[in-house]
Amino acid sequence: MNLKIDIHIHSINSFDSSIQIEDLQEISRSKGLDGVAITDHDKYFNGKVDGLVVIPGIEVSTREGHLLGLGQVGKIAAGLSVNETIRIIHDRGGVVILAHPYDLIRGGIKPDQIREKLDGIETINSMAYPYNLSKHLAEKAAKKMGVSSLGGSDSHTLETVGDAYTCIRSQSSSIDEIIDAIRKGDVSPEGGSIGNVNQLRRMKAAVKWRLKT
Numbered sequence: 001m002n003l004k005i006d007i008h009i010h011s012i013n014s015f016d017s018s019i020q021i022e023d024l025q026e027i028s029r030s031k032g033l034d035g036v037a038i039t040d041h042d043k044y045f046n047g048k049v050d051g052l053v054v055i056p057g058i059e060v061s062t063r064e065g066h067l068l069g070l071g072q073v074g075k076i077a078a079g080l081s082v083n084e085t086i087r088i089i090h091d092r093g094g095v096v097i098l099a100h101p102y103d104l105i106r107g108g109i110k111p112d113q114i115r116e117k118l119d120g121i122e123t124i125n126s127m128a129y130p131y132n133l134s135k136h137l138a139e140k141a142a143k144k145m146g147v148s149s150l151g152g153s154d155s156h157t158l159e160t161v162g163d164a165y166t167c168i169r170s171q172s173s174s175i176d177e178i179i180d181a182i183r184k185g186d187v188s189p190e191g192g193s194i195g196n197v198n199q200l201r202r203m204k205a206a207v208k209w210r211l212k213t
């Protein structure tokens, strides 16, 4: 089966998101998604959402930047090196995807910092800035490293959920089979940028937040 899953969504449990988990079913259905991964900053989510496939996940802040850990990986500490974090996720049977590696505002982990095997790169991240350049460089890196490309909206507000997602060709909708499909590279990225209006709003918020810290 071919599942459409937005693998990168932040809920209210992230300090910078307004998305309530109970609102995810309706918006996901309206965008044609089969499921989501709720990847809060350094907080593991392994809950259920009615009517959706939910891949357990976390967005880990490593020393070098952000990565997504998907599967039954449990809590993972922030601030470890990227290579140590990848080893922990793999030891626990999960998969590792580099998040927005070429985003100019948020930065990201660069392929030459990685010695461990990677499962994929988020080549389409709807929040990436500047979008086209970030996508182009991420696609080039995925090709060079021989890893698969995935897509996620990186939503912090409800309306952008599903703006990007990953098509996963899985045997079934069980989490184990989905994780296996990602590991094997039976995936492709879909969707695009959240668009200029949202992008501008997001940048303003980011600048404000930086000034505060």
Ligand SMILES: [Zn+2]
Pocket (backbone or CB within 6 Å): 059, 066, 099, 100, 106
């Ligand atoms: Zn991130």
Ligand SMILES: [Zn+2]
Pocket (backbone or CB within 6 Å): 008, 010, 059, 099, 154
């Ligand atoms: Zn994120």
